[in-house]
Amino acid sequence: MTELQRQLCSRRQALGSIGAGFGALAMSDLLRTADSSLVGARTHFPQRAKHVIFLFMSGGPSHLDLLDPKPLIKQYAGQRPGEVQLRTERKTGGLLPSPFRFAARGESGIEVSELLPHLAGCADDLCVLRSVVGGNPNHAPAANWLFSGRIDQIHPSLGAWTSYGLGSENQNLPGFVSLKKGSTASRYVRSGYLPGRHQGTPIDVGHDSPEKMIAHLRNESLSTEVQQKQVDFIQQLNRRYQQNAGGDAALEARIEAMETAFRMQFTAGEACDLNRESKTIRESYGEGWFANGCLLARRLVERGVRYIHLEHSRWDHHEHISREIPKMAAEIDQPIAALLRDLKQRGLLEETLVVWGGEFGRTPVSENGDGRDHNHYGFSMWLAGGGIRGGTTYGKTDDFGFKAVEDRVSVHDLHATILHQLGLDHERLTYRYSGRDFRLTDLYGDVIGDILA
């Protein structure tokens, strides 16, 4: 190891152990100049995006019914031509045509399904990747693959790497936030071996009061005034303790974290309070928890949160897909379109990379007669904003949409591209663990140069 590497390592370890909360940055400190301001952090590359909103459609949405029209399926309906003999998780039947119509949208003429009428209106902002290749045909490993580049549950997620690389722009809010309905945390926002503060902070968007959205955010029995007195008292003891200890940096960090915690009760509460939005805005997003999640994502971006994971589920249509998928599409369509328009109108879309996709797509062949099985051989995702060229499609699947055949995009390529837009070099963003340096993209990944604006 060179001396420089050794220094970086020990510096990194030190930061890992004494960081001062959300505002304390690890890698970002190494990248930044002596200037302690959070703006203008020095990155590996010029930064095209400052924020990421990842709209995760858990279960595996069907690209064939949403974004990747394959008219030839109709011609071979019920049959299994040679190209479709790929092995998937379950037993499949013949080719199943999509009952939904596709039409060219916007000036770019990207074909989008009738299931997404609102999103179709934003076609010129989208870059649809039609040749994404996943790593595994089962849900949990495939989703791990999508977020950490490996199928196991150990490696840090994309959001944690982002927070590790860039920190938060807001001292009073976490750098990585996870929005989901329900009290169980998402399994794909972990920090793995990165320091724990880079883990996605869970917000339960199934509720609409901030107190219920963030655990322990408010004290139910004390008024703010009384709690302020309490915190002052605790801090008085903490400062005396720290002085006696001889100025321990870890103790200083805890004192700062207590201040931040106290303030966060109001900043996070304010950020999560959707009632502060105008009626027009709220109506534009529509109703339901997912609409609230999209609106909250925008509010968090405005407040400097780096990475927002918003998880929607129930896309696992092994049966009755033509009946079920319209319900899911209807839940997400208007909110996502409103989010894109709202970001754009506020000038935030340029600096915010929005990513949409599931852990895999679905098979063109049927399962249970009217369902589709998992398909990680080729499926669609889309990107918008953040320096990505809108109004484009990239890559192709075969004639039936089973396998990516042209300009294949691996998950590692996607990660390399997202980090690139954030100004981070996926080969240089590393963390030492278990005797070696690890990175998000393992040994792989190429930035998809063709889709950059």
Place this chain on the structure above:
Amino acid sequence: MCLRHCLTTLSLVFLVTSRLDSPATAADADIDGIEFFEKRIRPVLVQHCFECHATKPKKSKGGLRLDSKRAALAGGDSGPVIMPGKPDESLLIDAVAYGGEFVDMPPSGKLPDRVIADFRTWIALGAPMPDDKTSDGTQPASSPAPQKTVDIEAGRSFWSFQPVSQQPLPNVSNADWPQQRLDWFVLAKLDEQQLEPNPPADRRTLLRRLDLDLTGLPPTPDDVDAFVSDASPDAIERVVDRLLCSPHYGERWGRHWLDVARYAEDNPTGESTCQPPPFPWPYRDWVIRTHNDDLPYDEFVRRQLAADLMDLPPEEIAATGFLGLSPVYHKEPKLSGEVIRVIVADEWDERLDTISRGFLGLTVACARCHDHKFDPITTRDYYALAGVMASTQLVEWPLVNASLADAEALTKTREAIVDYNLRVSYAKAMQTAAEIEKQPTEPFEKLAKEYQKTLDDWKSRKLFDGPIANVVRDAGVWVDDHDPDWTNMVYRAGEPRNLPVFVRGNPNNPGDTVPRRFLEVLSDSPARPFKHGSGRLELADAIVTDAAPLAARVIVNRVWGWHFGQPLVRTPGNFGALGERPSHPELLDDLAARFIASGWSLKWLHREIVLSTTWQQSSRIRDGRPTEVDPDNRLLWRMNRRRLEAEVWRDAVLATIGQLDGHMFGKSDSIDDEKNHRRTIYGTITRQNPADVLRLFDFPDAKRHSDQRTLTTSPLQQLYLLNGPFLQQAADHVVNGPLPGSTDDSDARSDSVQQLFRTILLREPTTDELDASLRLIGDESTQQGWQILAHSLLATNEFLYSD
């Protein structure tokens, strides 16, 4: 798993810097070129080209073979495809670049641009490849990479593999300072830097430190008073002896070990084939008991790996929960054998990693795909040990004498029920599909009924219902995929198996078979193949005999780290080339040698450490030279201040408020359950949804072996302290007890404040603190005021840290 791809950024850095540093001679350049080929080109050839362009296929397509140097340079039906030094004239480049003038290869899709660039670079370098070994040029490049890097003999000279021996005591500036042998080594190092050690900690601090360190619980105020006023010379020693004899010692130190063993009571995911093991806690209880009994560490290691193969009472088999509770991943029977084999190989890898890093501080898992880049560990070493894992089955087993049939029925029945449940639901799904597709449904209906009948039959069997534990036994493990629709695991008792080397870590690409044996570098050369069953007992014996010096160094270093908050080698799971060197090598050797001589007694080791002047120093940070010369306190000029681990903090709160439920052992209870007041070690440890307090306060992820805990500081921790129910309830309890209550008498109020400080912080308040406390309570002296005060004291850093 992750370690399959050990080609580190760092190793690339090495490669590049070595080029820059030395003027490249032709020979050097060629070595680098071959290295480039091995790293960047060969893997691509293996993955994308050999299917058609290697020796094995009946006919190499286009007559081209790329698996030997001679054949590759000779070219194929279209003539030479590689023109060394001239990428632009090489047909190979046109093919992989889909250049259009020749064929487009590989047909499955264009390779990434970077890989194509690598091919260009490689050809520009002159297309270096290792020479063919045999006369006909068929030394296939598809076999494992030539063993050119690992020199076992030279590897034996590495520091951590050397024998340990007691070291001569160095000269020190002040011979009165040392109380234990280790103090001499510490002081000598400080002398070198002309640093003064700190004075001893005060008695209150020292007692709290001793109690928290050895039992994980704080002393009572009375204990403090007694200790402060005990002037006898052996006062400290008596306390240490008392604490080491306390049953709470095993709860504290057993928990340290459970980090290493990545103990948990469920699996990373919860699908049907990886449901939580039903009987995890006997292993946890075994760890606590053997710590309390001071079972010699070498025996502690042997039993965890192989108690079932030793002549021991039946309950001792619980020790093998170390392997029996390994994380297990879902093996969907509808997936192909290829996919399942990878999952199974990942599981073996995790176990091997836990054993090798846990007991030996070696990252053997780095040698899964290629020989270890930095340590003398070969791929053959890896598969020799992986074979032991492939001969070991995770089972439920009775902890009392029972018939073999009864014992075997436990695991067999559970697995059959899982399997037939899956088969029934699968048959029913097929039936529904047939209905919709208007195909005949009877075959599936019939099948579903048959499976249901078998399932009911399995469910009706009466099973052994005495004490059971999740452990291991000897049985060969295979993936059975002869039924293309249903991939199953097969276990054969008494049939241990050797594994082939998985070429590039791919279990679907087997190479030569390797006999099960211990690591070459730690054995007499050549290593003897294991002869008995899986070889687990021989492996365990080898760890504590052949590798005793390393094993002793590793555990002594861990124990040191748990006492001091920082080990001597700061990479406790990596004593290899990329690990750190010890800060005090002679000290580590002296302690390790005497640890072995003491009969591997951990309690002996604790006494050596906590009775040292070094450990008993004050933790106060002195400005000036010490901080400038040694800010990380590597030289130990002071004791490290340590934050209490999540479980110690929770236990300390419960003990302080008099609510700790001392009930030991048995089934775990949820830590999030507000009524659960047992010690945290008896709380449910999950790999899926860790309890709030554990997750927030850096409890390790139990999916893998944990070297040491990383401490993070976040506002979410503070929100938990301020607003979470745990401390609020604890504070309620304090003030509901015999303590203050409401009173108008200001003297009585001051007394009550003092009493609260004594109870929680084990000290008197300062005048300022007393005033501030009285202000916080307010003139009305309400119940809430007292509650807030108690809550505040419990939420201070002073309570959270051990000085």
